[in-house]
């Protein structure tokens with residue numbers, strides 16, 4: 001199994017890049033795991049309390065479970081990937097049965113900050129977009145897809161997102177094997193990654 005880790009700040013385009021990569025690949029050969037699915041369960045908190053969580057700090061992620069799941073996939077086992085709701089700020093009761101594939105892509109803002117995960121990745125990719133570009137994308141996306149308003153996004157950006165990006169995410173770029181510039185759609189980079197994957201699938 002080839003495991004590819006794709007990191008980068010919020011709004012840099014990780015999910016979009018992953019979708020572009022897997023778009024033309026055989027469905028049964030490539031699987032995707034999102035770090036967002038591994039936000040820790042917060043059912044013991046009220047909704048109000050959950051809105052105040054710093055979701056950009058590594059302590060909010062259940063890295064142990066994510067690591068365990070990757071080991072199980074490597075061992076050819078099927079895992080139950082949790083499903084996360086950005087509207088409820090919590091895991092749902094659902095899970096997605098995720099099958100082991102020849103290539104597994106793991107994407108998330110903090111995945112390159114974790115030493116154990118880094119060791120599992122055969123290829124480490126960091127997607128870069130400038131912070132103003134990322135903020136604009138995040139405002140648009142969170143309003144249309146994640147039930148937020150401009151005030152929520154901007155407040156979160158100033159209080160937690162920007163400082164956590166500077167403290168944890170940007171420094172993790174040094175662990176990347178490949179950095180994809182993504183201020184604009186970067187089809188050349190997508191094709192290169194797809195070629196690497198295709199070589200593994202032959």
Ligand SMILES: Nc1ncnc2c1ncn2[C@@H]1O[C@H](COP(=O)(O)OP(=O)(O)O)[C@@H](O)[C@H]1O
Nearest residue numbers: 010011012013014015016137141182183184185
């Ligand atoms: N290269 C790009 N140029 C313009 N918009 C983009 C680009 N990549 C992604 N987007 C848009 O930006 C938003 C955030 O992208 P997404 O892939 O969800 O980022 P991430 O997963 O890194 O948070 C989405 O609405 C997406 O359509």
Ligand SMILES: Nc1ccn([C@@H]2O[C@H](COP(=O)(O)O)[C@@H](O)[C@H]2O)c(=O)n1
Nearest residue numbers: 009010011036055056086089090109161
């Ligand atoms: N309840 C939550 C949980 C996370 N976030 C934000 O999501 C960002 C990570 O996801 P991307 O798809 O953008 O990489 C992260 O910056 C968290 O602030 C949230 O807003 N609410």
